[in-house]
Amino acid sequence: MTTTAPRQNARDVSRAVSIDFDGVGRAFAPERGSGAARPVLRDIDLHVEPGEVVAILGTSGCGKSTLLRITAGLDAASAGRVRIDGSPVSGIDARTAVGFQEPRLLPWRTVHDNVALGLPRGTPRSEGAVRVEKLIDLVGLGEFAGHRPREISGGMAQRASLARALARNPGVLLLDEPFGALDALTRLKMQDLLLDILSAEPTTVLLVTHDVDEALQLADRVVLLARDEGGEPGATIAQLLTVPGARPRDRGSSELAELRASLLDGLGIDRHGDGRQPLASATAPRSL
Amino acid sequence: MTYQSERDERAPGVVSVQGASYDTTEARPGRAFLARGTGRLTSKTWFVLVAGAILPILALTTWTLVSANDLVPSSRLPSPADVWFAGVDLAERGLLASDVAISVQRVLLGFGIGAALGLSVGAIVGLSRIGDILLSPSLAALRAVPSLAWVPLLILWFKIGEDSKVILIAIGAFFPVYTTVSAALRHVDRQLVEAGRAFGLGGPRLFATVQLPAVIPSVISGLRLALAQAWLFLVAAELIASSMGLGFRLVDSQNNGRIDRIFFVIILLAVLGKLSDSLVGLFERWIKRRWT
Numbered sequence: 001m002t003t004t005a006p007r008q009n010a011r012d013v014s015r016a017v018s019i020d021f022d023g024v025g026r027a028f029a030p031e032r033g034s035g036a037a038r039p040v041l042r043d044i045d046l047h048v049e050p051g052e053v054v055a056i057l058g059t060s061g062c063g064k065s066t067l068l069r070i071t072a073g074l075d076a077a078s079a080g081r082v083r084i085d086g087s088p089v090s091g092i093d094a095r096t097a098v099g100f101q102e103p104r105l106l107p108w109r110t111v112h113d114n115v116a117l118g119l120p121r122g123t124p125r126s127e128g129a130v131r132v133e134k135l136i137d138l139v140g141l142g143e144f145a146g147h148r149p150r151e152i153s154g155g156m157a158q159r160a161s162l163a164r165a166l167a168r169n170p171g172v173l174l175l176d177e178p179f180g181a182l183d184a185l186t187r188l189k190m191q192d193l194l195l196d197i198l199s200a201e202p203t204t205v206l207l208v209t210h211d212v213d214e215a216l217q218l219a220d221r222v223v224l225l226a227r228d229e230g231g232e233p234g235a236t237i238a239q240l241l242t243v244p245g246a247r248p249r250d251r252g253s254s255e256l257a258e259l260r261a262s263l264l265d266g267l268g269i270d271r272h273g274d275g276r277q278p279l280a281s282a283t284a285p286r287s288l
Numbered sequence: 289m290t291y292q293s294e295r296d297e298r299a300p301g302v303v304s305v306q307g308a309s310y311d312t313t314e315a316r317p318g319r320a321f322l323a324r325g326t327g328r329l330t331s332k333t334w335f336v337l338v339a340g341a342i343l344p345i346l347a348l349t350t351w352t353l354v355s356a357n358d359l360v361p362s363s364r365l366p367s368p369a370d371v372w373f374a375g376v377d378l379a380e381r382g383l384l385a386s387d388v389a390i391s392v393q394r395v396l397l398g399f400g401i402g403a404a405l406g407l408s409v410g411a412i413v414g415l416s417r418i419g420d421i422l423l424s425p426s427l428a429a430l431r432a433v434p435s436l437a438w439v440p441l442l443i444l445w446f447k448i449g450e451d452s453k454v455i456l457i458a459i460g461a462f463f464p465v466y467t468t469v470s471a472a473l474r475h476v477d478r479q480l481v482e483a484g485r486a487f488g489l490g491g492p493r494l495f496a497t498v499q500l501p502a503v504i505p506s507v508i509s510g511l512r513l514a515l516a517q518a519w520l521f522l523v524a525a526e527l528i529a530s531s532m533g534l535g536f537r538l539v540d541s542q543n544n545g546r547i548d549r550i551f552f553v554i555i556l557l558a559v560l561g562k563l564s565d566s567l568v569g570l571f572e573r574w575i576k577r578r579w580t
Contacts, residue, residue, distance in 0.1 A: 094488060104479050104480055104483035106498065118487055
């Protein structure tokens with residue numbers, strides 16, 4: 001199957017594309033000497049529908065960022081493959097755009113010029129300028145287009161970074177803990193902003209996060225990556241939950257509270273709950 | 289006083305204000321007040337200019353007094369007036385203009401060639417691991433060769449013409465640029481480079497968009513050092529083999545016992561060096577404001 005699908009008119013709603021993980025694994029070469037390779041990820045099988053928002057949860061070091069980097073083509077899988085819109089990823093992929101944990105803006109460029117960096121190559125100048133302005137307005141930085149990154153706050157820089165990713169017109173938007181470095185209140189505002197952005201610029205989203213609430217607020221489905229203690233080395237999909245309800249969701253709903261409990265248990269977090277036994281109590285008895 | 293305690297965290301007992309260190313173990317409030325006071329004064333442009341001129345004026349005064357009272361024979365220390373008239377005399381004979389012109393031309397040519405080569409080689413070594421492995425040991429060895437050691441070889445190869453001098457100056461200008469550029473490129477924020485790659489940039493486009501702008505301030509610092517080196521190597525080249533230029537005027541004056549001219553040329557070199565350095569310094573400040 002060739003991918004000459006009509007993606008020229010990429011600003012359509014139809015630009016969102018699917019992602020398939022076929023037995024993806026990644027092992028890193030040993031630091032030194034000829035020791036065995038260190039597996040980080042193994043046997044990741046997942047199909048993501050076009051336009052779906054999937055959150056990847058996991059403890060730090062479980063390989064969730066690695067999975068995202070493989071999807072972006074910044075890293076290569078050592079087993080299996082990732083397909084975007086049916087065709088395998090090899091190298092940096094023009095159909096994806098990455099929002100990093102840090103804004104990673106070029107300090108010598110204005111916000112406007114940083115966002116313009118995301119435009120696909122060959123975009124006509126005037127068309128690009130219009131698009132950049134529209135995106136800057138969308139993320140609420142209209143007044144700051146001419147500012148340099150050091151002149152704006154961390155949250156604003158992260159919004160600029162998001163606009164830069166969107167400028168690429170991505171079929172898949174990859175977000176690597178995009179709000180992880182922000183304070184709690186700004187993070188909540190950014191989550192709402194992301195939902196607004198996605199309704200204006202719909203696309204498939206893979207969102208790496210360590211924040212259970214963020215995952216439940218933003219995602220259609222949540223993937224929990226975890227290692228199998230005592231089993232094979234390397235993390236794989238431990239839980240795959242479908243989050244009910246249309247976004248934006250009530251942050252205090254009881255339905256979400258149950259999912260949150262299940263995910264926290266999966267992450268090995270003691271909820272200090274209301275006396276209900278944790279779901280994994282059979283394998284991890286709580287001590288007095 | 290928050291001002292005080294902030295400083296104390298970094299270096300207990302010592303407050304450092306604009307390069308000067310004050311012991312804070314005694315009379316803390318007074319010291320802090322003093323430090324703050326000088327801090328304000330030292331940021332005033334007129335103060336910087338006046339304070340910078342104090343030492344030269346003091347030296348000139350001492351010099352005038354010493355020679356006016358014949359404390360040192362004028363064959364060893366000419367009076368400031370003698371030196372001034374030696375300069376006027378050189379100017380009237382047309383020698384001053386031609387000496388300065390040829391020396392400046394050599395400096396600019398050598399500096400331009402050396403800096404351009406330093407930029408390109410520094411880019412290769414700083415950006416490519418293989419370039420680093422292949423080139424940097426040899427370049428480190430070449431840099432260790434004292435500048436004057438090149439002179440006999442250059443004269444044999446290129447004769448006593450412009451080429452040999454320009455090449456020597458280019459060698460002098462090359463290394464500061466090469467060193468700063470290659471080191472700066474190696475330390476460009478990896479995250480920025482990766483972001484550039486993630487947005488489809490690679491090769492020359494990545495270099496022009498991310499790496500080169502990131503090292504611009506270092507490049508300017510390297511150029512400034514290189515310019516100073518260029519003047520150094522110019523005089524070295526002209527002292528040894530030339531028939532024109534400021535270095536030649538020094539040797540010529542030495543042979544003719546014209547100590548007044550020697551003084552004049554030395555002062556002229558100081559002024560020219562400082563002037564060119566200040567020009568690059570202004571450029572550097574402008575770039576840093578714009579870039580960071």
